[in-house]
Amino acid sequence: xxxxxxxxxxxxxxxxxxxxxxxxxxxxxxxxxxxxxxxxxxxxxxxxxxxxxxxxxxxxxxxxxxxxxxxxxxxxxxxxxxxxxxxxxxxxxxxxxxxxxxxxxxxxxxxxxxxxxxxxxxxxxxxxxxxxxxxxxxxxxxxxxxxxxxxxxxxxxxxxxxxxxxxxxxxxxxxxxxxxxxxxxxxxxxxxxxxxxxxxxxxxxxxxxxxxxxxxxxxxxxxxxxxxxxxxxxxxxxxxxxxxxxxxxxxxxxxxxxxxxxxxxxxxxxxxxxxxxxxxxxxxxxxxxxxxxxxxxxxxxxxxxxxxxxxxxxxxxxxxxxxxxxxxxxxxxxxxxxxxxxxxxxxxxxxxxxxxxxxxx
Amino acid sequence: xxxxxxxxxxxxxxxxxxxxxxxxxxxxxxxxxxxxxxxxxxxxxxxxxxxxxxxxxxxxxxxxxxxxxxxxxxxxxxxxxxxxxxxxxxxxxxxxxxxxxxxxxxxxxxxxxxxxxxxxxxxxxxxxxxxxxxxxxxxxxxxxxxxxxxxxxxxxxxxxxxxxxxxxxxxxxxxxxxxxxxxxxxxxxxxxxxxxxxxxxxxxxxxxxxxxxxxxxxxxxxxxxxxxxxxxxxxxxxxxxxxxxxxxxxxxxxxxxxxxxxxxxxxxxxxxxxxxxxxxxxxxxxxxxxxxxxxxxxxxxxxxxxxxxxxxxxxxxxxxxxxxxxxxxxxxxxxxxxxxxxxxxxxxxxxxxxxxxxxxx
Numbered sequence: 091x092x093x094x095x096x097x098x099x100x101x102x103x104x105x106x107x108x109x110x111x112x113x114x115x116x117x118x119x120x121x122x123x124x125x126x127x128x129x130x131x132x133x134x135x136x137x138x139x140x141x142x143x144x145x146x147x148x149x150x151x152x153x154x155x156x157x158x159x160x161x162x163x164x165x166x167x168x169x170x171x172x173x174x175x176x177x178x179x180x181x182x183x184x185x186x187x188x189x190x191x192x193x194x195x196x197x198x199x200x201x202x203x204x205x206x207x208x209x210x211x212x213x214x215x216x217x218x219x220x221x222x223x224x225x226x227x228x229x230x231x232x233x234x235x236x237x238x239x240x241x242x243x244x245x246x247x248x249x250x251x252x253x254x255x256x257x258x259x260x261x262x263x264x265x266x267x268x269x270x271x272x273x274x275x276x277x278x279x280x281x282x283x284x285x286x287x288x289x290x291x292x293x294x295x296x297x298x299x300x301x302x303x304x305x306x307x308x309x310x311x312x313x314x315x316x317x318x319x320x321x322x323x324x325x326x327x328x329x330x331x332x333x334x335x336x337x338x339x340x341x342x343x344x345x346x347x348x349x350x351x352x353x354x355x356x357x358x359x360x361x362x363x364x365x366x367x368x369x370x371x372x373x374x375x376x377x378x379x380x381x382x383x384x385x386x387x388x389x390x391x392x393x394x395x396x397x398x399x400x401x402x403x404x405x406x407x408x409x410x411x412x413x414x415x416x417x418x419x420x421x422x423x424x425x426x427x428x429x430x431x432x433x434x435x436x437x438x439x440x441x442x443x444x445x446x447x448x449x450x451x
Numbered sequence: 452x453x454x455x456x457x458x459x460x461x462x463x464x465x466x467x468x469x470x471x472x473x474x475x476x477x478x479x480x481x482x483x484x485x486x487x488x489x490x491x492x493x494x495x496x497x498x499x500x501x502x503x504x505x506x507x508x509x510x511x512x513x514x515x516x517x518x519x520x521x522x523x524x525x526x527x528x529x530x531x532x533x534x535x536x537x538x539x540x541x542x543x544x545x546x547x548x549x550x551x552x553x554x555x556x557x558x559x560x561x562x563x564x565x566x567x568x569x570x571x572x573x574x575x576x577x578x579x580x581x582x583x584x585x586x587x588x589x590x591x592x593x594x595x596x597x598x599x600x601x602x603x604x605x606x607x608x609x610x611x612x613x614x615x616x617x618x619x620x621x622x623x624x625x626x627x628x629x630x631x632x633x634x635x636x637x638x639x640x641x642x643x644x645x646x647x648x649x650x651x652x653x654x655x656x657x658x659x660x661x662x663x664x665x666x667x668x669x670x671x672x673x674x675x676x677x678x679x680x681x682x683x684x685x686x687x688x689x690x691x692x693x694x695x696x697x698x699x700x701x702x703x704x705x706x707x708x709x710x711x712x713x714x715x716x717x718x719x720x721x722x723x724x725x726x727x728x729x730x731x732x733x734x735x736x737x738x739x740x741x742x743x744x745x746x747x748x749x750x751x752x753x754x755x756x757x758x759x760x761x762x763x764x765x766x767x768x769x770x771x772x773x774x775x776x777x778x779x780x781x782x783x784x785x786x787x788x789x790x791x792x793x794x795x796x797x798x799x800x801x802x803x804x805x806x807x808x809x810x811x812x
Contacts, residue, residue, distance in 0.1 A: 406791040430767040
């Protein structure tokens with residue numbers, strides 16, 4: 091038997107979403123927050139691919155603005171950073187992963203993970219990785235297909251095809267976010283998984299697919315890494331070259347177009363914690379269905395998520411409400427409909443409201 | 452005809468209620484807040500008994516802790532303080548008014564007013580005062596009876612008796628806060644008014660009634676004023692004497708016991724702004740029934756009161772909710788049931804929570 095090759099985690103920390111405003115802000119996005127545990131989402135992500143001989147030190151792809159905070163969080167978690175690639179501009183996941191692929195050894199196995207997801211069942215995740223490795227070593231691009239637990243319309247779906255190996259199937263088709271009826275049919279037919287944005291492939295396989303299907307992206311990332319400046323474990327890709335890259339997701343640029351793409355279906359307690367409702371669902375709740383955090387005085391409340399990062403929040407006699415408070419911003423939403431936040435965020439963006447960017451005090 | 456005597460407003464600013472927490476706190480109680488207008492409740496109170504030859508400069512009875520703020524607010528309103536009596540201890544309204552009565556000329560007509568009520572129809576109030584003056588000059592103690600607009604259980608009621616003069620009746624009975632059914636019968640029988648805690652009498656009449664019915668209170672206040680120290684218009688009653696006073700309301704100590712007590716019924720848009728619901732009722736609302744104040748972004752909200760003194764409050768898709776936000780405390784309550792706040796305040800008091808006392812930042 092050959093010695094098992096180490097897997098290099100590639101952590102994508104480029105997101106600056108606002109779906110968890112007022113906690114998530116561009117200066118301190120979701121992955122840098124402790125939302126579900128004492129650890130931040132980034133710390134949890136890195137920790138689930140470390141601590142064994144199987145995993146090499148991680149590569150983190152992030153914005154320069156977050157470099158110090160990322161290093162501090164990994165140090166606090168006792169995890170050595172392998173490489174911190176600081177994007178000169180945000181260009182979506184396709185180019186971000188390309189930077190990591192060009193910076194890695196060609197035969198390195200890259201485990202690409204968003205930095206802001208929850209995986210409750212890490213052994214199931216590790217087992218799925220092991221099922222994927224033989225195909226990855228044979229040059230396949232592998233995505234992990236999350237077993238859907240409901241007709242979610244906020245995720246892309248993967249239609250699974252023929253079996254390639256035990257627990258590995260060919261990807262028949264990537265499907266855009268469906269409407270509710272279509273999503274329900276996907277859940278019922280048992281042939282679809284959620285696209286969780288977690289991938290396994292060798293650097294060389296990704297680069298080959300990129301050169302075939304997104305050559306401008308490949309060239310831009312290649313040049314940016316060739317001309318990069320290095321500062322300890324920090325890599326600063328050359329900005330002009332990288333700036334020429336198309337702005338596309340790995341799904342659109344590569345996965346939907348490449349030939350040998352496999353999916354490993356896995357049920358591992360995954361969540362992208364994409365809304366306050368999702369956080370309420372994940373949280374440990376009291377007998378009245380409440381999940382409270384911080385200095386909260388809640389009397390006669392039911393099915394609420396109340397969270398404070400500073401002020402005391404007093405709630406009496408309210409039901410099915412989400413309240414998120416910081417010193418400079420307070421959000422109040424009905425529970426079960428927390429995507430309503432989008433309407434407010436759009437208005438705040440039109441105003442260029444300061445609380446979208448600066449960290450909460 | 453004799454020249455009309457001037458009336459001296461006696462403004463009681465001793466309250467430190469918590470029903471409007473987190474805005475109202477002991478360091479900055481309700482009367483010192485701008486809740487209904489640009490002006491504070493104290494400024495509105497003083498203004499409605501000033502600006503004509505009818506009214507002398509006001510006497511304000513308050514806590515030492517609020518002296519500077521009171522002077523600043525009256526100065527900002529362009530109103531000269533006559534006398535600022537600073538209570539060495541809180542002893543309820545009976546002794547507070549006694550201090551003013553002993554500090555005034557015996558034949559002064561005193562218009563006693565809580566500092567934290569709203570009166571929308573000031574001309575109606577002034578007309579009621581004029582109806583009361585002849586009886587006051589004849590030695591009667593007069594209270595103003597608010598025309599009830601609903602079966603409120605939070606107020607005392609006055610049962611009106613025989614007519615004494617046009618628009619003036621003898622008080623037949625003061626009634627404690629009734630239950631809902633009794634309150635409904637009071638509203639329907641047309642013989643009851645709310646006791647709004649507004650009074651008109653001469654200093655001598657009040658002192659005489661006090662000496663007859665509450666001699667210990669009279670003696671304590673008298674000694675405290677005789678031994679008071681004076682500092683410009685500030686009077687500091689002597690603390691030991693005043694400390695010996697019983698702690699009772701004017702209603703209990705005097706009005707319910709005295710002989711010649713009259714009531715002037717008046718419908719003048721009165722409110723004690725005793726709850727967040729009351730403030731919502733008073734406020735000018737948008738077409739969806741919302742009253743918002745401060746930096747509030749409300750989308751698809753109905754019948755809400757949302758008020759911020761600092762943080763931006765974002766609410767989307769909520770109905771019948773009260774949200775009050777300061778930098779250090781946030782309150783969330785169902786509208787229409789805002790007395791629920793009592794349950795929270797009791798818990799905060801047990802904890803000695805800092806936000807009950809210190810001013811909000």
